[in-house]
Every structure is written in C-alpha cells, then in structure tokens.
Amino acid sequence: MTFDFDGWRTTQLKRVETALDGFIDAHSPASLGTAMRYGVLGGGKRLRALLVLAACDVVGGNCEAALRAACAVEMIHAYSLIHDDMPCMDNDVLRRGKPTVHVAYGEAQALLAGDALQALAFEILTPDDANIPDEVQAKLCRLLARASGPDGMAGGQAIDLASVSKGLAEAELKRMHELKTGALLKAAVDMGAACCMAASHNQKDLYKNLGLYGAAVGLAFQVVDDILDVTADAVTLGKTAGKDAAQNKPTYVALMGLDAAERYADELLMAALAALDACCLPNDAALRALAIQLVKRQS
C-alpha cells in the first residue's frame, strides 16, 4: 500500500495548529498572546513539527509527549525568526508573506513575544498533570535546550553575525549551519525518538541512525535554503529573496557554485535515506517523504 503522505501531513498539521493555538491561549496574557500567536500561527511548513511526529511514530513513542515536543520545537523556531527579523539583526519586513512581528506590533512586543515563546516551549515540555514520564520530560528539555542555545542555534547565529562580509571556508560554513539551522532540525528527530522510553542495544543503533538522518536532513535544508535564495522569487519564498547575496553572507552557493550546491543537496538526501534504510523500520514512509520534500521544495 502506498503511503498517503499528503493525507498524513494534513492530519498532523491540524493537530499541531490546534495544539499550538491552545497552548498560547492557555498561557498568554492578551496583548503578548496576540503577538506570539501572530508569530507562530498561520504559516510555515511545520517541517520541524512533522519530523518530531514522524520520528515518534517509527519508534512507537508517547503521542502526547510528541505533540508537545512538536509544538515546543515550532515555538523555538518561531521565536528565532521573530528575533532574527528585528532591525538590529536582519531587519526584514516580510516573513511567510506577511509583515514581520516587529513591523506589525512594534519592536518591544516582538522582543518580548520571542522571549516568551522560548520559555513557553520549555513550559509545555514539562507539564505537571500529564502522563509523560519525568525521564521523557527531562530528555526533551535537554535536547531542545542544547539545540537552541550557545551550543546550537544561538551559537550558529553568532558565527553568522561575525562572518558577514568576510569569507568562511567550507568547514566553517558547515559548522555555522549545523548549529544555526541543523541543530534544531536534528533535535526534532531526536525528540520524536525520545518520546519512546524503551531502550535496548538494537534501539541504540536505531537512535544513532535516526540521528544521522536528522543531521543529513538538517544540513540539506540549509543547502536548499541557500539555493532558493538565488533561484526563487519573493512571492514564492514568502520572504525577501536574494538577501544573502546582497548582504555578502556566506552561503553554499557562493562557496561552491549553484550546480555543485544542487549536487550536494542530492547527496545529503541520499545520506538521509541510507540512514533510514539502516534503521530497518517497517513504517518509515513519513520520514522518507519528509526528507524528499525538504530537498525538492520550491520555497
């Protein structure tokens, strides 16, 4: 039977949007909640959330934990976009086809909404009343914190800030992207897998291979992002195109040229699929489809 990826995605996206809406509604005071909601809801491919849910599915993990983890990862991603778009960072006015949060609500609200979303991500991972073992809660916080902070996304962003208008060698560029974009995408896969608590020797191999899949997918995402920055237009992208080149930011396209970057993205896709093959999972169709969709996307 062929896997109905579009059907699966539609169902999962609905779960995620409803849960995100509910979490923000339950936790956020009026004015702040409006800016948080604007920054998180109504847009975005939810790739990270789908990776969490698909990875949880293949290991037979705790569904409530996975839904919370999916929302937490999307909150971290959304906060990073809100802050990155601010005037003191990328000064971007367009995101997902809409004015950015600071354009719509002012810089103070944007700063605060981002801060609140980061905290809320950890809050929803650690419910007091839900049926999620403390071991899972602690592990989810550990994975998310490491992927978000100075050892992850924020650290990559710092390298990015320091590198504008100066060249980066391929190894440095890879390191920057591993941290800035890759760490959270890899964490999404690892967090999905962490929703299952059973652990045997075989499963250690499984987690290792899922980690390799997450790392390949995370790097591929950024390579494709760099490609789209030069090949797509703003309407398709939903954000300003050509910005990296205009700002002389280091990208894979600038480093290796467009053709080689496209070949590299394909190689990473092959590596991701090979890591999945090594997992020998009967139900890996969603993870497989997500990797392909991510590399073949047009926006």
Next chain:
Amino acid sequence: MTFDFDGWRTTQLKRVETALDGFIDAHSPASLGTAMRYGVLGGGKRLRALLVLAACDVVGGNCEAALRAACAVEMIHAYSLIHDDMPCMDNDVLRRGKPTVHVAYGEAQALLAGDALQALAFEILTPDDANIPDEVQAKLCRLLARASGPDGMAGGQAIDLASVSKGLAEAELKRMHELKTGALLKAAVDMGAACCMAASHNQKDLYKNLGLYGAAVGLAFQVVDDILDVTADAVTLGKTAGKDAAQNKPTYVALMGLDAAERYADELLMAALAALDACCLPNDAALRALAIQLVKRQS
C-alpha cells in the same frame, strides 16, 4: 551560636561565580560568550542564587542540583536585564555601574546573548552525565519555565509595557509585579526546595510555607525597588535612578505614597518570617537573613 551570614554569603557567592563562569566557558563560542559573560558575571547581588542555595540547605537537597539551579535562575535574570535595557524597551545605558550590554557590544549581540542565556539556563538544568534524578531535572525546568514565560516574568513585562502612562489599580500593580519580579524570586525558593526528592505529608506543608515565604519575599523586593527608585541616587543604585517616576510608570510609591510603601515592605517582611516560623526548621538562618537583607537594602 549566631549564624555567620556574611561568611555564608561569601562562600556561596564564590561557588556561584565560579560555576557561572565555568558553564559559560564550556558552552559558548568566543564572541557570543564574551557578551554573555559581561551580562552575567562581575556584578549583581545574586539574591536569586542565594535563595536557591538557602532553600536547598533547609530541606537537605542535592547540592549539585541546587548549584545548577542557582546559576540557571541567575542566567534568566541576567537575560531579562539585557533585553529590558535595550533601546526598544527601557533604553537604559547603565547597569550595575557599567555600560549595558547593548552599549558595550551592540544590539545584535545583546539580543543574541540574552536568547542564548535563556536556553543555557535550561541546558544546565538537564545534564546528561550528572547525578541528578530526572524527576528533579524535570521539576526544575517546570518551575523555571513557568516563572520565566508568559505566565511569569515575560507576562509581567507585557503588562508593564501596556501600562506606561496609564494608571494601574493596586490589584493590577500587584499582579504585574508578582509576574514580572516576584515569580522568579519565588521560583528560586521553590527550585531550591525541589532539589530534595523526599516527600511526606509534613513536607507538603513545608513546601507550602516555603512558597509563602518566596511569594512574600518576591513582592517585598519590588516594593523596595520602587522605594529606592525615588530615595536612592544612581551611584548607590548602579543604575539610572528616578526613571520610573520620569516615565510615569506605575509603582507602589506612586500608588500609595512613600510612607505607606515602606510600611507595606515591612509587613511583607513580617509575613515572610512568619511563613518561615511555620516551617519549624532548625537551620533557616540564611533564608531569614536574606529576607531581612532584601527589605533593608540600600541599593
């Protein structure tokens, strides 16, 4: 035997500074680490860290967990100051007698250093290799996230933003401060207590009374802050004085007058000490001294 509060404090402060330095050193890339370090180290009364350590002491909790919790709370506090000082928020140039982080390192680094410190707080609460039970790790994350996010500090900050140049009734003012300042101070006490895992019926009463102590201390801190804003000068405060009044921000002094605010601070101190009395702890001298010091402070 009289409790040597100054000696205790000196010892604890040294532990906290060394640990903070080590955590930032271990986790932060060069340029970002410099701004993070500047924002966190070398200043501050470390009241929140001392509350964590003192509360852990009275319940006989896990010392390593408490030291991590103390550092995590200070990281959250430091990030909130860095972001609050930015031009789009309070636009303050002086903090702890030094230029604020965005003055010293630029707005982009300040934004990012704050973001990274929030994530690092949760990262150090969830070590992979240390002897801290998952139950404690999850509980510490739960308490800290709730106190930092939209249900806590960020939520209070949002009310504050919305209230400038418009009056707040006492109940609203109290709510704002409970969230903005009180939640993290109360969380410091609760997190210290959470470092002990034993739980009996008697201890439930103990935790409840420690919570009352934390809430009273948290509110008292803000009342005294409002008093000092009108009675102290910038050199003593280490930050710009008289700002709240100049910006027409709602404060306890504006609401109830200076004399009544001072009486209220004393009442809250009495309530905090009464809650400690109800705990019937043999070794509560540090918590007692911290409450007194907090209300009687001159800066």
